[in-house]
Amino acid sequence: MSSDGDDRPLRALSERVRDALGTGVESVAELDGGEVGRVVRVTLADGRTVAAKTGETPLDVEAFMLEFLADRGLPVPEVFHRDDDLLVLEYVAGDSEISPAVERDAAGLLAALHGEHPRGEDGRKTEGKFGFPRDTLTGPYRQPNPWTDSWVAFFRDRRLDHFAAKAREEGLLSPPLAERLDALAGDLDSLLPDDPPAALLHGDVWANNVLAADGAVRALLDPACYFGHAEVELAYVDFGGSFGDAFFETYDDERGIEAGFRDERCAVYQLVPLLEHLLYFEEDRYAAGLRERLTGLGY
Template sequence: MLAESLSSMDEAITESVTDWADCPVETTTELDGGQVGSVHRVDLADDRRVVVKTADTDLRIEAEMLAHLRSVGGLTVPDVYHATADLLILEFVPGDSAISPAVERDLAARLADLHATETDQFGFPFDTLTGRYRQPNPWTDDWATFFGDERLGHAAACAREEGVLPPDLAERLGALGDDLPVLLDHDPTPSLIHGDVWSENLLTDGESVRAFLDPACYYADREVELAYAEWAGVAGETFFERYRAVAGVDSGYESRRHVYRLYPLLTHLRHFGSEYLDPLDATLETLGY
């Protein structure tokens, strides 16, 4: 995308970036990935190049998630240069979002490494965000309880309050929630996940993943990550061949993945509207609800 005029970024934000950099802004380019807020590449007069993000959410949470993924999980993420509630300045990492077989293999290995970061409870040190919405993360011993209460139950209740989830689907989700101890019939170890692995949150170079963006992280059943990446189209047969070789996949995943897809479907329903009602209905039918 070609550089745009300074007017493409809010004047007050341009001023804030100038103050932080102690250097004038020369050009800005709007980048993809601004579904929540806006994202710009900013070229400074001293030849530095950064990414500037603004949003209605508290961007300090994203900065803290990136720091956790880097320092605890060892994931390759952009450096955070500056973070306030409404302004995030990040390292610019060149790349695109193309997913080749080589990228799938690299993605599998990197996620397997991330998932090897484990703890003794499900949750996170603080509530995180998925897009603009809060993810509650109280430390919880039992996975089915955590996923039922803090993911499916919480998202469904919010969607009902927002008027986007019809009562019949809410009732079916409630019935499934009651059965989660049976549906999630294995004993996962709490593993650190990125939480939002799809093409726009990956910077790739044709051979590998150069950086992971926009996390929604917490300690979870690692299959949550696998199910989402598969649903989002970045984890195909090549990915799973490598992931199985490196980390293994428990028996029963083929059934559990449909349960785990319900959460991103609810999240997408809340963000983007009724186009996700039919996939939500179909997934519940697949599961027998």
């Protein structure tokens, strides 16, 4: 039931799930839907339990990403039904309590995922190394993914400049801070490799998007996929405090972390989630985070 005592939205959602799956609904209970969308656990008359998600962003994009990841071996919920404003998924039991064993398991899963190379939907060679078969979403924001051969160009144009421009449009980025970001963007070819191996990224690995039980990851939720430099994922894990030393040590053993990541590239890659969080939460601590990292990088 909704917090104001009006259970009509839940009844309407229950009816939509019934119609989508062709089976009756026994009960519906609210779940934590994160920052975007509403998520409920639905017990069906046929004995199954599913999760149903609604939201204002096009949910068929999330379904596409989940199926893309599932085809490449990452544990994600199975998609039972999708359209723009309703997603019905496998309900995966677990919690977001992260132990060292879970960190090590997550490191192995992501190291394997990062070994996946880009290919088109038909299995043929893509038009570039970095990008994705379609634009995706990170939270409520469009994430453009045109295939690009240059990693520096992709990260500069489709991530750093893209989200900085949106923050400027919203009046959230002061002119001096915007100028510092522009200066760094102009020097990216000296800060980042232009041709790293293209790795498939989950894109939003933080604790609330990890379901775990018995020391293992049961599912990773809410992806924001594309093919990019694997260190973007590591920088985001560090940014969100998702995992600790056990994760990074295991990932280094499995795949290797190149020298210079902690000293410089991690801070460069964290500029993007800071911009995304500034856009969504409109809190000055994220602008302060941008200033801190830019200062540390000499800008």
